Amino acid sequence: MEPATGGQEARTRFSAACGMAAPLTFFGTVMILGFLRPDYSHITQLMSELGVPGSPYAIVMDLTGLALTGVLIILFTPAIHAALGKQRGGTVGTILVAVVGLAFMGMAFLPCDAGCVPVTSAGQLHLLLGMAGILITAVAALILAYAMKQSGDWNGYWQYSIATGVAVLLLVPVFPSFSAVQGLTQRVMSGIVFLWTEVVAIRLYRLSSAAHGGTGKSAIGPHEDKGL
Numbered sequence: 001m002e003p004a005t006g007g008q009e010a011r012t013r014f015s016a017a018c019g020m021a022a023p024l025t026f027f028g029t030v031m032i033l034g035f036l037r038p039d040y041s042h043i044t045q046l047m048s049e050l051g052v053p054g055s056p057y058a059i060v061m062d063l064t065g066l067a068l069t070g071v072l073i074i075l076f077t078p079a080i081h082a083a084l085g086k087q088r089g090g091t092v093g094t095i096l097v098a099v100v101g102l103a104f105m106g107m108a109f110l111p112c113d114a115g116c117v118p119v120t121s122a123g124q125l126h127l128l129l130g131m132a133g134i135l136i137t138a139v140a141a142l143i144l145a146y147a148m149k150q151s152g153d154w155n156g157y158w159q160y161s162i163a164t165g166v167a168v169l170l171l172v173p174v175f176p177s178f179s180a181v182q183g184l185t186q187r188v189m190s191g192i193v194f195l196w197t198e199v200v201a202i203r204l205y206r207l208s209s210a211a212h213g214g215t216g217k218s219a220i221g222p223h224e225d226k227g228l
Contacts, residue, residue: 009208012079012082012204012208013205013208013209014075015076015077015078015079015204016079016201016202016204016208017201017205018072018073018075018076018079018201019073019075019076019079019080019197019198019200019201019204019205020198020201020202020205021072022069022072022073022076022194022197023194023195023197023198024198025064025065025068025069025072026065026066026069026190026194027190027191027194029050029060029061029064029065029069030047030050030061030065033050033057033060033061033065034050036056036057037050037055037057041183042183042184042187043181043183043184044180044182044183044184045116045182045183046112046182046183046186047065047183047186047187047190048061048107048111048112048116048126048127048130049112049115049116050065051065051066051107051108051112052111052112052113052114052115052116053111058111062108062109062111063108066104066107066108067104067108067109069101070100070101070102070104070105070106070107070108071101071105073098073100073101073104073197074098074101074102076097076101076197076201077094077095077097077098077101079201079205079208080093080094080097080144080200080204081094082204083151083153083204083207084144084148084151087147087148087150088146088147089143089144089147089150090144090147093140093141093143093147094144096139096140097137097140099136100133100136100137100140103130103132103133103136104129104133106125106129107129107130107133110122110123110125110126110129111123111126112127113126131172134168134189134190134193135168135169137168137196137197138164138165138168138169138172138193140165141162141165141168141193141196142161142165142166144161144200145158145159145161145165146158148161153207157199157200157203160196160199161196161200164192164193164196167192168189168192168193171185171188171189172189175189
């Protein structure tokens, strides 16, 4: 495999940095807006309730917490594809991550109804997109785990990706059972998938930075892997 050029490495680093920024942007927005609203509960209320039309700072949640996060996720996909696109399943996994980004952007323009109780078609689509985003990320993690294992460069990471996908798929069916603490349950599921995003993004950034630092190894080529 031929080494990546300096320009390619720079683009990969930027793409990976976007992946690192996406979870911070999303949860940072949720935490700040939740703090600014004393009436809001992180335990009982869904995160999307911060973006209900007419509520304080709703436009910030919709444009920053959702739309900007979606853009960052989409911008993250070139780094994934550069590292894993030539492995079986790598391209499919990359496309799925991009779909998650589109789902976030869609939620921004299809806001949740009051209390996130689906009344309007927009509110129904918002909830569907939110659940689809979590499920698709879980499937993407499983598919990319297979690509990681094939590459031989991701020992520890592919196992972690499998654990992420399985954990989310096990949690989603029981989510309705925790309606009294649905905010907390949603944050746990979202935290699992966004932590995976952060870990993979940091890994990709380090690989591209190592290549840029003159190691003679490409960010998408073989590397000595010491695992997580």
